[in-house]
Amino acid sequence: MNNNKENKVKFAFLLDLESAYKTLLRNKIRSFLTILGIIIGVGSVIATVSIGQGASRAIQNSINSMGSNLLIILPGSSSLGGIHSGFGVLPTLTLSDVYAIRKLPAVKTDSGMLGMAQQVIWRGNNWSTLINGANSSFTVIRAWSVVKGTFFTPQQVASAANVAVIGNTAATELFGLINPIGRIILIHNVPFTVIGLLSVKGFNAFGQDQDDTVVIPITTMLEKIAGTTWVHAIAVSAKSNKDTVTAESEITALLRQRHHIPLHKPDDFFVRNLTELAATANSSANTFTILLASIAAVSLLVGGIGIMNIMLVSVTERTKEIGIRMAIGAKKSDILKQFLIESSVLSLFGGILGIGLGFGISSAISAFSPLKTIVTTEPIIISLVFSLCVGIFFGFYPAYKASRMNPVEALRYE
Amino acid sequence: MANDYDIRDNVPLIRLENIGMVYRIGDIAYEVLKGINLTIENGEFVSIMGASGSGKSTLMNILGCLDKPTSGSYFLEGKDVAGLTSDELAEIRNKKIGFVFQGFNLIQRLSIIENVMLPLYYSGLHSKNSEEMAMEALKLVDLSEKGNKFPNQISGGEQQRVAIARAVVNNAPIIMADEPTGNLDSVRGADVMNFFGKINAERGATIILVTHDRHIAGYGRRLVTVKDGMIISSDVINI
Numbered sequence: 285m286n287n288n289k290e291n292k293v294k295f296a297f298l299l300d301l302e303s304a305y306k307t308l309l310r311n312k313i314r315s316f317l318t319i320l321g322i323i324i325g326v327g328s329v330i331a332t333v334s335i336g337q338g339a340s341r342a343i344q345n346s347i348n349s350m351g352s353n354l355l356i357i358l359p360g361s362s363s364l365g366g367i368h369s370g371f372g373v374l375p376t377l378t379l380s381d382v383y384a385i386r387k388l389p390a391v392k393t394d395s396g397m398l399g400m401a402q403q404v405i406w407r408g409n410n411w412s413t414l415i416n417g418a419n420s421s422f423t424v425i426r427a428w429s430v431v432k433g434t435f436f437t438p439q440q441v442a443s444a445a446n447v448a449v450i451g452n453t454a455a456t457e458l459f460g461l462i463n464p465i466g467r468i469i470l471i472h473n474v475p476f477t478v479i480g481l482l483s484v485k486g487f488n489a490f491g492q493d494q495d496d497t498v499v500i501p502i503t504t505m506l507e508k509i510a511g512t513t514w515v516h517a518i519a520v521s522a523k524s525n526k527d528t529v530t531a532e533s534e535i536t537a538l539l540r541q542r543h544h545i546p547l548h549k550p551d552d553f554f555v556r557n558l559t560e561l562a563a564t565a566n567s568s569a570n571t572f573t574i575l576l577a578s579i580a581a582v583s584l585l586v587g588g589i590g591i592m593n594i595m596l597v598s599v600t601e602r603t604k605e606i607g608i609r610m611a612i613g614a615k616k617s618d619i620l621k622q623f624l625i626e627s628s629v630l631s632l633f634g635g636i637l638g639i640g641l642g643f644g645i646s647s648a649i650s651a652f653s654p655l656k657t658i659v660t661t662e663p664i665i666i667s668l669v670f671s672l673c674v675g676i677f678f679g680f681y682p683a684y685k686a687s688r689m690n691p692v693e694a695l696r697y698e
Numbered sequence: 699m700a701n702d703y704d705i706r707d708n709v710p711l712i713r714l715e716n717i718g719m720v721y722r723i724g725d726i727a728y729e730v731l732k733g734i735n736l737t738i739e740n741g742e743f744v745s746i747m748g749a750s751g752s753g754k755s756t757l758m759n760i761l762g763c764l765d766k767p768t769s770g771s772y773f774l775e776g777k778d779v780a781g782l783t784s785d786e787l788a789e790i791r792n793k794k795i796g797f798v799f800q801g802f803n804l805i806q807r808l809s810i811i812e813n814v815m816l817p818l819y820y821s822g823l824h825s826k827n828s829e830e831m832a833m834e835a836l837k838l839v840d841l842s843e844k845g846n847k848f849p850n851q852i853s854g855g856e857q858q859r860v861a862i863a864r865a866v867v868n869n870a871p872i873i874m875a876d877e878p879t880g881n882l883d884s885v886r887g888a889d890v891m892n893f894f895g896k897i898n899a900e901r902g903a904t905i906i907l908v909t910h911d912r913h914i915a916g917y918g919r920r921l922v923t924v925k926d927g928m929i930i931s932s933d934v935i936n937i
């Protein structure tokens with residue numbers, strides 16, 4: 285019995301839905317124009333959020349590709365903003381700084397680095413690339429593996445051996461399809477044996493091709509190529525993500541002490557925490573996404589007002605029908621329900637079309653720009669719920685007005 | 699709930715006591731009904747006549763629980779309906795009263811059968827057999843073939859018969875018709891009136907009919923004449 289009644293209620297609800305659907309289909313163009321605001325609103329929310337998510341994924345990826353828990357120590361004071369002249373290296377960091385930093389508790393491993401653009405020659409081919417002087421821990425810090433051959437050992441660093449590990453782009457330019465391992469290349473007229481080929485890493489956050497490089501021991505770099513004892517940068521891998529902050533303060537204290545910097549003087553180096561940088565970049569991407577999405581959400585509200593407008597018109601047009609329904613026994617709540625379902629179906633339909641539009645925009649952006657957008661379920665569910673709420677909220681006043689009509693007057697309406 | 703309206707032997711179906719209806723437009727009050735007293739027994743077929751503007755439709759709206767009088771009492775099956783809320787009145791209209799209007803008043807958007815089913819929908823009785831009930835009602839007015847058409851696809855006489863089917867589908871004990879033949883020629887009008895006679899005779903429904911037409915009024919068995927908001931006569935019709 286109870287079950288039967290429940291079935292009837294369900295049945296009645298389906299009928300309401302069907303009737304609302306039919307009513308809206310009778311006036312296709314008007315219904316479409318009414319929900320255009322919702323379509324555009326939901327569409328732009330989905331699209332902007334997918335752009336934002338894509339961007340923040342891209343930032344995350346490129347920062348991760350630089351290495352894990354990475355700190356970069358650069359010479360010069362942070363007040364200069366880390367701008368390098370490009371003509372040589374500020375003389376503050378040395379290889380012995382590198383060895384001292386290695387012993388700090390929060391530091392897992394480190395690598396002194398000196399980067400320099402140099403001509404590299406193999407047989408007739410020459411190619412200008414970035415020569416990186418590094419320690420044997422380079423692969424760990426930069427989370428970069430060797431796909432062919434080996435990386436150089438601590439012994440080879442200690443003895444300043446003439447060995448080189450080559451990045452994929454530089455290898456292709458110099459050797460083409462020939463296996464580079466075991467070949468002798470000339471860097472700054474010094475011969476080096478290629479002992480390894482690095483895996484492909486792609487572009488970094490600043491748009492540089494990270495694979496266009498040759499890595500040699502930092503000691504060899506300092507003695508035979510650069511002819512200096514100053515290093516360009518020290519890359520440090522902290523023990524864990526949490527330890528990056530500890531490592532930063534340990535390094536600062538250590539270097540101030542080693543460089544004999546009095547208390548009132550600023551540092552002659554600065555430490556960049558890439559994990560923090562990633563977090564900052566991410567949060568600004570998020571802020572931007574939220575800002576754009578809320579602007580888009582405003583058009584949802586405007587769409588809601590459009591729905592209210594049309595529902596008011598619809599209620600007036602159908603005054604006679606309301607009167608007939610009341611005469612044969614419709615209660616206030618029946619009339620209210622009828623119009624609320626209509627406005628909800630309308631806006632929900634707008635929401636669904638809007639999701640389609642958002643998907644379209646998002647995949648168009650993916651197809652025609654380097655940014656890979658990401659559509660997640662969250663904004664879809666939120667926009668569906670939101671458009672349903674818009675329909676109920678803005679449909680309520682017209683529906684309420686309809687339910688309050690006097691049956692005699694409504695019946696007299698022509 | 700249903701028990702509240704049970705017909706008791708000694709109680710008339712409808713009893714109006716000193717019903718008054720005053721419309722106010724600005725400062726001016728129009729007294730449209732002046733102390734109407736009327737009793738209608740179960741199973742009667744009453745015709746109400748009167749000049750245009752005499753208050754017949756106003757009286758009908760009160761009888762049909764569409765409107766409330768400004769004074770007097772209305773007992774339906776012995777129960778005073780004055781204090782009822784608009785939803786309670788809606789329920790009475792749904793269960794007890796079927797309306798037939800001059801202008802047919804079908805919902806154009808709905809098919810014939812859907813129009814006939816609508817009262818069942820609002821009575822919460824809606825189920826699979828509501829379609830059967832609607833078909834049965836359509837059969838009563840000889841329109842069982844037209845269920846899937848729409849109001850604008852059938853003639854005026856047929857539309858009015860659909861309205862009759864809709865009025866009886868819930869087995870309402872009272873059928874109220876305000877000028878049901880007003881928009882029809884005499885042949886279609888007679889046709890429609892025969893169905894009222896049939897419903898009265900076969901189903902025992904009480905019929906209250908408002909008309910201008912003496913001939914149409916003759917289908918009833920009692921004639922109530924209204925003049926200037928008052929009942930001036932109530933006579934048995936001799937055939």
Ligand SMILES: Nc1ncnc2c1ncn2[C@@H]1O[C@H](COP(=O)(O)OP(=O)(O)OP(=O)(O)O)[C@@H](O)[C@H]1O
Nearest residue numbers: 721723728730748749750751752753754755756757
């Ligand atoms: N809502 C209203 N406001 C003001 N006056 C009204 C209203 N409804 C009806 N009247 C007036 O009440 C009087 C009776 O109206 P009613 O519709 O009951 O007449 P009727 O007898 O049905 O006439 P007809 O035969 O032309 O249909 C008329 O003078 C009409 O102008």
Ligand SMILES: [Mg+2]
Nearest residue numbers: 754755756876
């Ligand atoms: Mg009238």
